[in-house]
Amino acid sequence: MAHDHVSNTKRIWVVFGILSVVTIIEVALGIFKPEALHMNNLLSMNLLNWIFILLTIYKAYYIVWAFMHMEGEKSSMKWSVVAPLVFLILYLVFILLVEADYIYEVFKNATIKWNF
Numbered sequence: 052m053a054h055d056h057v058s059n060t061k062r063i064w065v066v067f068g069i070l071s072v073v074t075i076i077e078v079a080l081g082i083f084k085p086e087a088l089h090m091n092n093l094l095s096m097n098l099l100n101w102i103f104i105l106l107t108i109y110k111a112y113y114i115v116w117a118f119m120h121m122e123g124e125k126s127s128m129k130w131s132v133v134a135p136l137v138f139l140i141l142y143l144v145f146i147l148l149v150e151a152d153y154i155y156e157v158f159k160n161a162t163i164k165w166n167f
Contacts, residue, residue, distance in 0.1 A: 066117045070110060077106050095152050104144060111140075 080088070080099060088099040112133070116122055121129055 062117075066113070069113065073106055073110050073113075077103060094148070096148060108140060111136075 080102060084099060088102065089097055091098050093101055115132070115136075119132075121132065
């Protein structure tokens with residue numbers, strides 16, 4: 052009785068390549084900071100930061116998809132894992148943005164000067 056062994060080497064390299072490309076894009080955007088993205092705002096935050104958040108969420112999702120083997124699961128199982136994470140990440144981003152904007156406005160409009 053022969054057992055067929057399937058090598059995942061190609062899949063590992065594909066995952067490595069995709070995650071590397073996304074990371075290289077993030078690093079390049081962080082180094083060069085294109086003015087078109089850095090100086091334009093959307094919902095009180097510049098577009099460059101939104102791109103960083105979206106690329107980071109994509110990488111996190113892809114890591115879960117590839118390394119937790121979620122691609123082979125049923126749809127209900129995928130959503131039971133992904134939906135709470137998406138909700139919590141979006142909630143965290145919302146809270147961070149609201150609080151950061153509040154602190155910025157307090158320091159900008161108050162007599163307290165920036166100490167950092």
